[in-house]
Amino acid sequence: MHRWDRIEAFTEVVRLGTFSAAARHLKVSNSHVSRLVGQLENQLDTQLxxxxxxxxRLTDAGALYYEHCRHLLDGFREAEAAINDLQTKPKGVLKLTSATTFGERYIAPLVNDFQCLHPQLEVLMHFTNRQVELIDEGYDIAIRMGVLRDSTLIARRLCGRREYVVGSRAYFEQVPRPHSVAELANHRCLIGSRDNWLFEINGQRREVRIHGHWQANSGPAILDAALKGLGVAQLPDYYVEPYLQTGELISVLDAFQHPDTAVWAVYPRHRHLSPKVRQFVDFLVAHIGETLPSKR
Incomplete structure (x- = not known):
């Protein structure tokens, strides 16, 4: 550390032309600058x-040494500037995962908009309905829905999300509409990745196990089956609201609908959150409403 102090004092004396100017720049006394330069000369066993x-005036040795030191200090300052820049601008690779349909429809366009603003950023998006282990699999951010079970992650709420139980008009012409959750046992239920449906019963959040003879880990496949009268399904608002408006689907059990299951951006807890994560999550929060049909 002493050597760097001496080198910095020497280069500033040469650059500014006097010991007093170097002292003012370094915010130390003239005598301190003179002492540092003298120590450097003793260390090198040569007059600079x-x-x-x-x-x-520089000696020949001093001129040669100054050129090397100047480049070293310039590189040091550039390195500091690069770190400061990295801390303020999103750079590197942003690795994100999301549920497939929601991610493709509503998150990917925002990721693309964000990269247009920050072309230096690299992006890796992975869409899957499997709950990814963020830390183990090296992801920066995940878009998750409903109840968050991993308390080690930080979560930012992006928007509301409602789950509808729906069936086609043709289906309900054959089978009476259910008026209680228990009556789902009398219906053909279209099951997704999980066989629990979410309700609010007597003011309490309840996950109810349902049964059926049709299952798929694809929201669009469930939606298609519901539209074709194969049974009732529980699907998020962004799947079914257009069909509720046209009357192709009918919503039932609205009295037991959970009011808000929410969409979240979650990310690992770090002492210093990287600019790419912080700024991207802020961007999602600010603009997610522009992409959702119900928010436009």
Missing amino acids: LYRTTRQI
Whole structure:
């Protein structure tokens, strides 16, 4: 550390032309700068400067040493600037995962908009309905829905999300509409990745196990089956609201609908959150409403 102090004092004396100017720049006394330069000369066992009362002049050795030190200090300052820049601008690779349909429809366009603003950023998006282990699999951010079970992650709410139990008009012409959750046992239920459906019963959040003879880990496949009268399904608002408006689907058990299951951006807890994660999550929060049909 002492050597760097001495080198910095020497280069500033040469660059600014006097010991007093270097001292003002470094915010130390003239005598301290003079002492540092003298220590450097003793360390190198050579004279670097000719000193007079009016000016300083480099020796041959001093001129050679100054050129090398100047480049070293310039590189050091550039390295510091690069770190500062990295801390303020999103750079590197942003690795994100999301549920497939929601991610493809509503998250990917926002990721693309964000990269247009920050072209230096690299993006890796992975869409899957499997709950990814963020830390183990090296992801920066995950878009998740409903109840968050991993308390080690930080979560930012992006938007609301409602789950509808729906069936086609043709289906309900054959089977009476259910008026209680228990009556789902009398219906053909279209099951997704999980066989629990979410309800609010007597003011309490309840996950109810349902049964059926049709199952798929694809929201669009479930939606298609419901539209074709194969049974009732529980699907998020962004799947079914257009069909509720046209009357192709009918919503039932609305009295037991959970009011808000929410969409979240979650990310690992770090002491210093990287600019790419912080700024991207802020961007999602600010603009997610522009992509959702019900928010436009």
